[in-house]
Amino acid sequence: xxxNLKNEKNKxxxxxxxxxxxxTAVKAIxxxxxxxxxxxxxxxxxxxxxxxxxxxxxSYANQNINFLKSKNVKMIVSACGTVSSHINKLDNPxxxxxxxxxxxxxxxxxxxxxxIGVIGTSATIKSGAYTNALNKICPRAKIISQDCPLLASLxxxxxxxxxxxxxxxxxxxxxKKFIKEKVDTLILGCTHYPIIKDVINDVLGGHVNLINSGExxxxxxxxxxxxxxxxxxxxxxxIYNFFVSDKLNDFSERAKMFLGYDIQNCTQIININEY
Amino acid sequence: xxxNLKNEKNKxxxxxxxxxxxxTAVKAIxxxxxxxxxxxxxxxxxxxxxxxxxxxxxSYANQNINFLKSKNVKMIVSACGTVSSHINKLDNPxxxxxxxxxxxxxxxxxxxxxxIGVIGTSATIKSGAYTNALNKICPRAKIISQDCPLLASLxxxxxxxxxxxxxxxxxxxxxKKFIKEKVDTLILGCTHYPIIKDVINDVLGGHVNLINSGExxxxxxxxxxxxxxxxxxxxxxxIYNFFVSDKLNDFSERAKMFLGYDIQNCTQIININEY
Numbered sequence: 001x002x003x004n005l006k007n008e009k010n011k012x013x014x015x016x017x018x019x020x021x022x023x024t025a026v027k028a029i030x031x032x033x034x035x036x037x038x039x040x041x042x043x044x045x046x047x048x049x050x051x052x053x054x055x056x057x058x059s060y061a062n063q064n065i066n067f068l069k070s071k072n073v074k075m076i077v078s079a080c081g082t083v084s085s086h087i088n089k090l091d092n093p094x095x096x097x098x099x100x101x102x103x104x105x106x107x108x109x110x111x112x113x114x115x116i117g118v119i120g121t122s123a124t125i126k127s128g129a130y131t132n133a134l135n136k137i138c139p140r141a142k143i144i145s146q147d148c149p150l151l152a153s154l155x156x157x158x159x160x161x162x163x164x165x166x167x168x169x170x171x172x173x174x175x176k177k178f179i180k181e182k183v184d185t186l187i188l189g190c191t192h193y194p195i196i197k198d199v200i201n202d203v204l205g206g207h208v209n210l211i212n213s214g215e216x217x218x219x220x221x222x223x224x225x226x227x228x229x230x231x232x233x234x235x236x237x238x239i240y241n242f243f244v245s246d247k248l249n250d251f252s253e254r255a256k257m258f259l260g261y262d263i264q265n266c267t268q269i270i271n272i273n274e275y
Numbered sequence: 276x277x278x279n280l281k282n283e284k285n286k287x288x289x290x291x292x293x294x295x296x297x298x299t300a301v302k303a304i305x306x307x308x309x310x311x312x313x314x315x316x317x318x319x320x321x322x323x324x325x326x327x328x329x330x331x332x333x334s335y336a337n338q339n340i341n342f343l344k345s346k347n348v349k350m351i352v353s354a355c356g357t358v359s360s361h362i363n364k365l366d367n368p369x370x371x372x373x374x375x376x377x378x379x380x381x382x383x384x385x386x387x388x389x390x391i392g393v394i395g396t397s398a399t400i401k402s403g404a405y406t407n408a409l410n411k412i413c414p415r416a417k418i419i420s421q422d423c424p425l426l427a428s429l430x431x432x433x434x435x436x437x438x439x440x441x442x443x444x445x446x447x448x449x450x451k452k453f454i455k456e457k458v459d460t461l462i463l464g465c466t467h468y469p470i471i472k473d474v475i476n477d478v479l480g481g482h483v484n485l486i487n488s489g490e491x492x493x494x495x496x497x498x499x500x501x502x503x504x505x506x507x508x509x510x511x512x513x514i515y516n517f518f519v520s521d522k523l524n525d526f527s528e529r530a531k532m533f534l535g536y537d538i539q540n541c542t543q544i545i546n547i548n549e550y
Binding site: 156246 | 319320321326327328330331397424425428429431432434440441444445448520521522523524548
């Protein structure tokens with residue numbers, strides 16, 4: 001019996017995203033929970049999700065979850081802001097932890113003027129999921145949201161530092177509303193966005209709290225596993241296995257941008273339609 | 276026997292694209308060959324193709340072709356610059372007409388200084404397909420190419436007129452090379468790009484021939500069907516049926532941008548993985 005529990009505890013955490021953005025969450029988990037094994041799936045063959053319909057997003061997410069279930073994981077994390085915004089419509093919502101709740105909790109803790117901004121993909125913002133979650137935790141907060149359909153594309157294509165005029169112009173356009181409304185806290189509601197947090201910080205004038213949804217989700221996972229007595233008991237560093245539905249030639253560099261190191265050799269391509 | 280030939284002639288033309296950009300080709304065919312029936316498939320559930328791997332692009336294109344074959348079409352057109360760049364690697368390349376050959380023929384006819392520019396998705400430019408085709412037709416031409424990974428995203432998200440500073444900045448960045456090299460002809464190697472041809476024209480100074488791959492492909496189809504004695508003999512206007520793998524709420528507006536009219540009511544969603 002004791003052995004069984006130990007086996008359960010030492011199972012990997014399953015994480016999925018529409019692509020490689022979710023690796024920013026893996027990076028945060030690696031730093032906070034270094035002994036946990038991780039199985040990651042990135043749906044690079046069908047990315048992005050944020051410009052697709054609700055029905056398609058849900059159908060893709062269900063397949064991703066089925067894949068992770070087949071890998072015998074102890075919990076499933078949607079590191080995708082878009083999927084997290086539609087979590088209640090999944091086949092088994094009770095099995096999946098998203099990025100919204102943790103990010104909203106962090107934002108409400110930090111705000112002083114109760115003006116909270118949210119950025120995300122079109123599908124995320126349209127779902128109203130962040131606004132609903134924030135209003136539930138803190139009814140007096142004023143939520144200002146902005147869909148940023150270009151940001152993930154820019155980041156994926158390497159437009160990530162402030163020397164890029166296109167990136168600066170785009171961030172300036174998307175941040176106008178938040179500057180006008182004087183938000184003091186901004187949720188980066190897509191796991192791609194932490195990559196350009198310095199640029200966003202500069203454009204906002206350096207005094208706005210930026211909520212990294214990957215980091216907040218990592219904190220939430222730690223708390224959750226601790227409460228359930230399900231933290232890994234391994235002493236060695238966690239083993240990571242990465243799966244994707246497509247692999248570009250520059251996969252090493254792209255993954256490195258989000259995760260900080262090369263995962264080319266521990267990444268397999270799978271046919272997600274089989275799940 | 277005569278009836279059989281007539282039936283063959285009156286079969287629809289099959290057209291596919293990674294999404295809705297190929298509708299710019301449908302628009303051109305409608306104007307040039309108004310009596311032809313058309314079956315269109317847009318892979319909106321997996322769009323874009325231009326940022327995916329060669330293997331994935333080919334596998335998706337083969338499914339799209341199988342779908343059109345199941346619809347009993349008389350010819351299959353890839354209205355997708357990315358797929359057209361990989362046509363020789365398809366299961367049945369002999370069945371598919373792409374946009375590259377017609378565009379290159381038109382460019383070579385128009386150029387005076389033999390400096391021809393090409394813009395396309397990352398996968399298109401990386402394949403070298405336009406450069407190879409141009410060099411084959413006209414070995415003395417100097418080909419300057421530029422991948423424009425952001426343009427299709429911008430257009431899909433409605434950044435299409437010159438009042439958009441982000442669009443202007445992006446087009447300016449991508450056009451630098453062509454201005455410096457003084458190209459006199461530029462192939463718009465992605466069926467999205469004709470939507471912003473006025474912006475491109477302005478940035479280039481108004482004196483560069485812009486090749487619309489959809490229009491050139493429509494001309495090629497007319498010539499091809501005429502030569503094969505396969506033009507439709509119908510007197511009525513062609514019947515159009517549209518199929519997509521995902522349908523966003525704003526499908527009407529998006530399709531209208533490329534095609535010029537609303538096709539909401541004659542568009543069905545299919546599961547392309549069944550083909």
